Every structure is written in C-alpha cells, then in structure tokens.
Amino acid sequence: MPSEAAVFAALGDETRLALVEQLRSGPASIVTLTGKADMSRQAITKHLHVLEKAGLVTHLRIGRTTVWQLERPKFDNARHYLDIISRQWEGALERLRGHVEA
Template sequence: MTAPVFDALGDPNRLRIVTRLCEGGPCSTSQVAQVIPVTRQAAAKHLQLLEAVGLVSSTRRGRERIWEVQTRPLAEAGDYLAVLSRRWDATIGRLRAHVEDGS
C-alpha cells in the first residue's frame, strides 16, 4: 500500500530525512537532527513514523540508533506513479485525438 508512504513523505522534514539517508547513507539520530530544523526528540519521532511505514529501519550501535533507508517502499511508490503517469498519458492522447478529429 503506497498511501502511508506518500503521507509520510508529505511532511517536508520527513522528506529531508529520507533524502539525506538516500544520498548520504546510514546515520545516527543525532546526525539526522542536524539535517532538519527540529530537536533530536522531534527527529526521533519523525524517524519512528518513517520506520512504521517501512521507509527506514534502524539498528543499535552502542548508545546510538543508526538509521538507513529501505528502498522497497520507495520503488513501489515509484511504480505506482509510473502507472498513473501512463494512464494520464493515455488520457491526454485520447483528448488530443478527439480535439484534432473535431477540427
């Protein structure tokens, strides 16, 4: 189901977190908190929500929690967007053909 993924990514801070993890690889909660303008506790809550929808996972390393992105939900969301894009392309193609035939 892609709706929870899109909902989670609809928040700018969570989108920044996922972007950071995609571009920079795994990092600690403290490092994530440096990427977004919120407290470490707020960053942890964002990360927990992202984990709940399957976008990130974490492991313990000493006292730190290390987070990394999970690509499968992103791939599924991308596949869904590709299907929508093809549908829109087909709809626009039919509209274009109708307009051109009616001229």
C-alpha cells in the same frame, strides 16, 4: 493501494523529505540527523517513526547509538506506482487529444 497511500502521506512533510534526503547518502545516527535540523532529537525521532511505519526507513541499535537507513525497495515500489499512474494519464491525454482534433 493502501501501502502507497501511507508512503505518500509520510513523504508529504517537508521535515521527513529532508530526512530522506540526508539518508540517501547512507545510514546515519540520530545525532547526525538532528545536527542539520532546527528541531530536537525527540521531534526528529517522531518523524523517523512515521517514515518507519510507512516502511521507508528502518533502524538498528549499535551499542547506545541508533542508526537509521532507507528501505530502498519501498521507494522502488512507490516509483513503480507513480509510473503506472503516469502511463494512465498519458493514455487519457492522448485519447482526449484525439477526440479534440477529430
């Protein structure tokens, strides 16, 4: 599934995972998000745009401030996809165990 690939690719970076973790508690401005990072605002913004392109975050402008927030449905879709894969693996392992024990 191509959209899941984009999601997992976007989450495959330590900085982007840290940004997602920060946004779990609610929307945050770029100032707040860069305050906890050892990176420039420009670098953090690039990471946020990767997350946005994957559909994981959105932003809105409030005056001169940009506020970022998680798109929870995209995370739910990714979790559902992982659940499907997990069930497939569990089934394959059960079949293998049955074959080995037979």
